[in-house]
Amino acid sequence: MEDMLFYDRIQFGFTITFHYLFPQLTMGLSLMIVYFKWKFLRTGVQRFNEAAIFWMKIFALNFVMGVVTGIPMEFQFGTNWAKFSELSGSVIGQTLAMEGMFSFFLESSFLGLFLFGEKLLGQKLHFLTGFLVFLGSWASGVFIIATHSWMQNPVGYEILENGKFVLTNFSDLFSNPWLWPAFLHNQAASLVTSSFVVSAVGAFYLLNKKHTEFGRIFVKTGVVFGLVSTIFVAFPSGDMFAKNVVKYQPVTFAAMEGVFETQKGGAEIVLIGQPNMVEKKLDNKIAVPDVLSFLTYQRWNATVEGLNEFDEELYPTNIPGLYYAYHIMVGLGTIFIGLMLCASVQLFRKKLFMTKWILWALVFMIPFPYIANTAGWYTAELGRQPWLIYNLLRTSQGASPTVSSGNTLFTLLGFVGLYLLLGMLFLMLVWKIINQGPKPLKQ
Amino acid sequence: MTMELLWYVVLLFMLSVYLVMEGYDFGAGIVHLFFAKDESDKKIITKAIGPFWDANEVWLIASGGVLFFAFPTLYASSFSGFYLPLIMILWLLIFRAIGLELRGLVHNKIWEIIWDKAFGLSSLLLALFFGVALGNIVRGVNLGMVENGVSRHEGHYFFLPLWNSTFSPHAEHLGVIDWFTAILGLLAVVALTIHGANWIVYKTNSSMNDRLRKVAFVLNFVLMALVLISLLVWHVILENPFQNFINVPWLWIFPLTTFIGLFGLFGVRVYERDGLGFLFSTLFLLGGFATTAASMFPKLLPSTNNVNPSLTLYNVAADDYGLSIGLQWFSIALVLVIVYFVIQHRVFKGKMDDVSYGDH
Numbered sequence: 001m002e003d004m005l006f007y008d009r010i011q012f013g014f015t016i017t018f019h020y021l022f023p024q025l026t027m028g029l030s031l032m033i034v035y036f037k038w039k040f041l042r043t044g045v046q047r048f049n050e051a052a053i054f055w056m057k058i059f060a061l062n063f064v065m066g067v068v069t070g071i072p073m074e075f076q077f078g079t080n081w082a083k084f085s086e087l088s089g090s091v092i093g094q095t096l097a098m099e100g101m102f103s104f105f106l107e108s109s110f111l112g113l114f115l116f117g118e119k120l121l122g123q124k125l126h127f128l129t130g131f132l133v134f135l136g137s138w139a140s141g142v143f144i145i146a147t148h149s150w151m152q153n154p155v156g157y158e159i160l161e162n163g164k165f166v167l168t169n170f171s172d173l174f175s176n177p178w179l180w181p182a183f184l185h186n187q188a189a190s191l192v193t194s195s196f197v198v199s200a201v202g203a204f205y206l207l208n209k210k211h212t213e214f215g216r217i218f219v220k221t222g223v224v225f226g227l228v229s230t231i232f233v234a235f236p237s238g239d240m241f242a243k244n245v246v247k248y249q250p251v252t253f254a255a256m257e258g259v260f261e262t263q264k265g266g267a268e269i270v271l272i273g274q275p276n277m278v279e280k281k282l283d284n285k286i287a288v289p290d291v292l293s294f295l296t297y298q299r300w301n302a303t304v305e306g307l308n309e310f311d312e313e314l315y316p317t318n319i320p321g322l323y324y325a326y327h328i329m330v331g332l333g334t335i336f337i338g339l340m341l342c343a344s345v346q347l348f349r350k351k352l353f354m355t356k357w358i359l360w361a362l363v364f365m366i367p368f369p370y371i372a373n374t375a376g377w378y379t380a381e382l383g384r385q386p387w388l389i390y391n392l393l394r395t396s397q398g399a400s401p402t403v404s405s406g407n408t409l410f411t412l413l414g415f416v417g418l419y420l421l422l423g424m425l426f427l428m429l430v431w432k433i434i435n436q437g438p439k440p441l442k443q
Numbered sequence: 444m445t446m447e448l449l450w451y452v453v454l455l456f457m458l459s460v461y462l463v464m465e466g467y468d469f470g471a472g473i474v475h476l477f478f479a480k481d482e483s484d485k486k487i488i489t490k491a492i493g494p495f496w497d498a499n500e501v502w503l504i505a506s507g508g509v510l511f512f513a514f515p516t517l518y519a520s521s522f523s524g525f526y527l528p529l530i531m532i533l534w535l536l537i538f539r540a541i542g543l544e545l546r547g548l549v550h551n552k553i554w555e556i557i558w559d560k561a562f563g564l565s566s567l568l569l570a571l572f573f574g575v576a577l578g579n580i581v582r583g584v585n586l587g588m589v590e591n592g593v594s595r596h597e598g599h600y601f602f603l604p605l606w607n608s609t610f611s612p613h614a615e616h617l618g619v620i621d622w623f624t625a626i627l628g629l630l631a632v633v634a635l636t637i638h639g640a641n642w643i644v645y646k647t648n649s650s651m652n653d654r655l656r657k658v659a660f661v662l663n664f665v666l667m668a669l670v671l672i673s674l675l676v677w678h679v680i681l682e683n684p685f686q687n688f689i690n691v692p693w694l695w696i697f698p699l700t701t702f703i704g705l706f707g708l709f710g711v712r713v714y715e716r717d718g719l720g721f722l723f724s725t726l727f728l729l730g731g732f733a734t735t736a737a738s739m740f741p742k743l744l745p746s747t748n749n750v751n752p753s754l755t756l757y758n759v760a761a762d763d764y765g766l767s768i769g770l771q772w773f774s775i776a777l778v779l780v781i782v783y784f785v786i787q788h789r790v791f792k793g794k795m796d797d798v799s800y801g802d803h
Contacts, residue, residue, distance in 0.1 A: 064544045067497065068537040072530075074507050078522025079529055082600070085522075089515020090761030094769060097508030101776035104501040109783040112494035117790055166762040400523035402588065402602035411530045418534055425541065429548050 007408035008080045008399045011415065013381075015072050017374055018419045022066035024373045027141055027187060028194025029059050030134035032225060037127045046441060051217055052130070053118075054438035055198070058430060060115055063107075065426055069419070074100075080408065084388050084398030088165045091157055092147050095173060099143035107136030141187055142179075149178035151389050152380070153248050165389070178248065181240035182380075188233035189376060192336060193369040195226035199343075200366045201434055203359040211437040216353055219362070223343045223352065230336040238333070239295070245383065246296055249390065251310040252383035255319045256326040257292060258282050259306040266290035267304035272327070275320045280307070317385040325378035332372040339365065446766040450513040451756045453773065455736055457509055461502035462732055463638075463725050468496045469573075470639015472539065472566020473632065475559065478640075478651065478658055485559065487649040489543065490795045491642060496543065498787065500536070509773075513766060516599055516759035517743055524584060524601040525576070528619050532572050539565040567632065574631025578624030579603070581735060582612050582680050583745030583753065598751035599759070612680060617747065623680055630669040634728060637662050637708065641720035646795045656712045659720060663708045670705065670731075677738075681745075684738050694737045700730030 033055050040048035074096065077085045085093075110132040118126045150157075156172025157165045167173075199222025205215030245253045254260075258270045260280045269292040273285030293302040307315065316322050339361055346352040353359075384390055388398045475488045511518045522529060542562030546555055584601045587594035606618035614621070620628075640655040640662075677684045688694045704727030711720040739745070744754040752758070760766065 061544075064497075064540060067500070068540045071500075071504060071536060072533045074504060074511075075522065075529060075533055077511065078507075078518045079526050080523070082519035082523035085511065086516050086519035089511050089518060090765040093508065093512025093515055093518075093761070094765065097505070097512045097769070098772060098776070100501065100505035100508040101773065101780065104504055105498065105776075105780045105783055108498040108501050109787045112497065113787065113790055116494050120790055167765045167768070170768045400519075400526070400600075401596055402600050403523050403526045404602075407526055411526075414530070414534060418537060422537070422541065425545060429545065432548065 003405040004403070004408065005396055005399055007405050007412055008403075009395070011080060011408055011412040012076055014412065015069065015076065015415055015419075017377075018423070019066065019069040019073055020374065020377060021370055022062045022069065023137070023140075024190045024193045024370070025197060026059055026062045026066055027137045028191040028225075028229075029055060029062070029197070030130075030137050031191065032194055032198060032221065033059060034127075034130050034134050035221070035225075037130050041123060041127055047213060047217060049123075050438045050441065051214060054214070054433075056114060056130075057433050060111065061426065061429055061433070063111060065422065067108075069422070072415070080400055080403065081388075081398050082400035082403075084393065087163055087393065087398075088389060091165050091167045091173075092150055094167065094170070095143045095147040095150070099140055099147075103136045103140035103143065105136075106139070107133055110136065138187065141190075142183060145183045145186060146173055146176065146179055148380070149176045149182055152182075152384055153178040153244075154389050154392060159392070165392075178244055181237060181244055185233060185237040185241045185376075188229050188237050189369075189373050191225060191229035192233055192333075193373055195222045195229055195340075196336070196362070196365050196369045198222035199226060200362045203362040204434070205437065206353055207356070207359050207363065211440075213441070214438050219343075219352065219359070220347060222362075223340060223347055226336075226340040227344045230333065230340045234333055234337065243296070249383060250305055251307065251314050252316055252322070254305055254307045254310070255316045255322050256379060256383060257304075258285075258323050258327075259292075259304055261308050262303065262306040263293075264303045266301045267292040267296075269295065270327075271331075275323050277319060316383055318382050322379060322382040325375045325382060329372050329375040329379060332368050332375070336365075336369070336372070446763050446770075447756045447760040449770065450509070450760065450766055451741075454506065454509050454513065455733070457502060457506040459729055459732055461499070461506055462728055464495070464499035464502055466635050466638050466728055467642035467721075468492050468499055468639070469566045469570045470635040470637070470641075471643060472563050472639070473570060473636045474639050474643060474655065474658075476563025476567060477636075478654065480651070484649065484651050487647050487651070487796065488643060489547075491646040492543075493795070494787070494791050496540075498783075500540075512769060513761055514743070514756070514759045515761055517754055520586075520599045520601070520754060520759075521580075521744060524603055525579065525619065526602065527605055528572060528576065528603075532569065535565040535569050535572070538562075539569065570632045570635045571628040574628035575620060575624045577631070577732075577735065578627035579619060580744060581627070581677075581739065582617075582621075582623055583747045585617055585748055586744070586746040586754070587748070587751040589748040589750045592750060594750055599754060623676055626669065626673055626676065630666070630673060633662055633666045633669060634724070634731070637666065638721070638724040638728060641711070641724045645718045645721040646793075648794050648796055652717075656720070659708065659711045659724075663705070663711070666708075666727075667705060670701075681738070687737055687740055697730050697733040697737050700726050701734055702730075704728070704730055 033052050036048050036052035036055065040046070040052065077096075110129045113121065114126065114129040114133055117129065121129065150173060153176060154165075155176050156167060156169035158168045159165055198218050202215045202218025202220075202222055205211040206219060242253070245256070258273060258275055259267065260275075260282070266289060268287040268289045270282060270285050270287045273282035273287070276283045290300045292304055294300050296302065296304060307319075339358070343352060343355075343358050343362070346355045346358060386394055386396070388395045471488050471492045475485060479485045479488060507518075538561045542558040542560075542565065546558035546562070584603060586601050587598040588596050588601050603617060603619050606620040607614050607616050610618070610621045610625075612621045612623040637659045640659045643649065644652045644655050644659075688698070704723045704725070707723030708720065708727065711723070714720060741755040741757060742753045743756055743759065746753045
């Protein structure tokens with residue numbers, strides 16, 4: 001039984017981690033493509049149109065990866081989490097079905113038109129199809145995060161005698177206080193990924209002295225989008241999100257921040273340190289006094305509740321994992337702001353394209369927004385454990401009763417092998433597209 | 444009561460659209476595997492389905508979503524019970540999609556052969572698996588995994604291995620593949636191959652169109668034979684497969700549609716209009732699917748034991764409030780989906796030979 005739950009969790013965790021590598025780029029990138037296309041329509045400069053078409057190729061590849069790895073996510077609710085689906089399907093099934101009906105049809109219909117219809121449609125309609133693809137991908141974000149929010153902070157439901165959750169108020173699903181801060185935070189984070197990817201490809205072209213006119217556009221656009229999104233992801237959206245965690249899941253907040261003992265008269269913020277679960281303290285920590293109190297309650301001397309205030313039954317299952325995931329996200333987020341600030345200063349001084357160290361830094365940064373996004377989602381999901389539906393249904397009560405651990409191990413290995421292949425193909429093809437570059441302009 | 448019935452119709456509608464739309468995708472894949480002789484044949488096939496397949500696949504995702512929210516108990520029961528075949532369907536869908544999308548990105552003989560086969564074989568296996576799946580739903584499963592009159596699980600849960608050593612639909616321990624479900628799998632492969640060939644004829648001016656008309660014509664005899672066989676064995680599987688039709692005579696419209704489609708397909712070689720063959724294979728698929736559903740009504744997943752009752756649309760549905768509010772957003776969404784569909788098919792109307800696809 002324990003075994004079974006372990007493999008079910010690993011399989012879902014693995015497949016969703018891999019899946020989300022793609023949507024996090026496509027959501028942000030779709031907005032940047034719309035920007036390029038809009039810039040072309042406004043200025044008539046052909047470069048911007050070629051830029052939009054170039055990024056649409058990368059978008060299309062990521063989109064296909066997102067679709068084929070996304071279908072297993074929907075199926076796994078039924079295959080591996082049957083009990084959870086049976087009990088909560090009439091609530092979270094709403095938002096998941098809405099995602100299919102409202103976003104996937106929109107995205108998939110108009111992506112085909114955007115990719116193959118430029119000549120048939122004319123420029124204005126072509127821009128519109130790009131905009132609709134963007135709209136579909138962001139709407140998808142709303143529905144998925146509405147589902148996530150209901151699991152984190154269930155609203156508008158009633159529990160029947162047989163344990164089933166039924167919806168009592170549909171609009172509550174979308175006015176859930178958890179939803180909009182989480183959505184803004186997630187979309188900003190997705191823009192962080194796409195800005196870094198766009199600017200890294202631009203920096204690569206500049207360093208390589210190939211496709212330099214596109215290199216300049218990509219670096220400039222990436223840095224401007226990057227500066228705005230790296231700041232926005234921390235403040236106000238990240239700040240709003242963290243305050244929700246304090247309010248609705250205080251024990252999770254204590255574990256995230258590594259606060260074992262309640263800190264009266266000003267809580268320190270931990271920059272680095274290792275949770276020691278035996279002695280219930282942080283080893284080797286570096287901390288700044290009073291800052292956590294200020295960030296959380298806007299008072300330097302506010303009391304921050306520690307894990308000791310709560311029943312151990314309610315502790316997140318994996319406190320060190322949660323703590324590290326959160327600190328990796330915050331640490332990387334801070335580095336991102338720093339780099340984008342430096343790049344923006346150089347851009348303002350019109351020296352960015354010659355500042356080699358920043359261009360190199362942008363190229364090297366490519367994996368890190370992905371790591372930060374993943375760590376952020378791990379923070380949210382590990383923070384919810386041991387619950388599937390916070391405070392109402394435990395993860396151990398949600399798994400499929402008849403699927404054995406051997407079967408799940410078999411399919412897990414299959415997914416690992418298949419996704420390894422997918423990942424290699426993806427990298428190879430994305431490299432090919434980048435290396436080939438946008439269509440050269442006629443002089 | 445009426446809400447469940449309404450959502451049952453919605454679900455059948457969505458699955459029917461999926462069957463017709465992704466049906467021609469799978470069929471085109473099978474044609475690609477067996478009947479595409481050279482590079483230009485292959486190109487023409489990918490052009491015929493290129494801008495559509497992704498939107499077609501969304502009907503599966505959306506049907507899954509509707510099943511999840513309108514009939515959560517059925518979703519939980521069937522998805523966990525058919526665990527292995529479903530996960531394999533997912534893997535095949537992945538292979539099929541990457542075969543189709545990645546092939547054109549590198550120009551190398553071996554690379555192209557690998558992804559051609561991945562696309563073709565996974566299309567073939569998917570058609571087979573979906574037919575087998577329908578067979579399983581008709582035959583029913585051992586709900587509650589009853590042994591010696593005792594349920595080993597809650598009455599709506601079960602688990603099926605891929606096959607058992609007897610391959611019999613009457614065995615005590617059932618498997619996903621037995622001779623009955625295999626017949627339906629084969630039927631699906633043949634029907635979708637014809638359907639796919641008709642789509643290619645409809646959407647292109649390719650040089651292989653004449654060949655494909657002939658293929659569809661010959662295969663239609665095989666299809667006819669398989670339909671007759673499956674009608675005969677239907678009695679072996681279900682006690683009174685035609686009871687619903689006797690009670691509610693207007694249901695005969697579905698078998699009638701099936702046979703109009705089937706007989707219409709014999710004319711595929713002589714039709715002046717290229718779309719007619721596709722129309723008849725569509726009628727055949729829709730009629731066949733609706734006939735199966737009508738024959739089982741109100742059952743959704745029959746029980747093969749006497750301990751636990753079959754799953755019907757009345758004992759697996761969500762609550763009324765959720766279903767009625769769902770109907771409101773669903774109506775809006777459906778109108779939008781139809782608008783997208785019309786736009787998409789108007790832009791890419793007629794023959795697709797000149798649309799560049801695969802070299803993006």
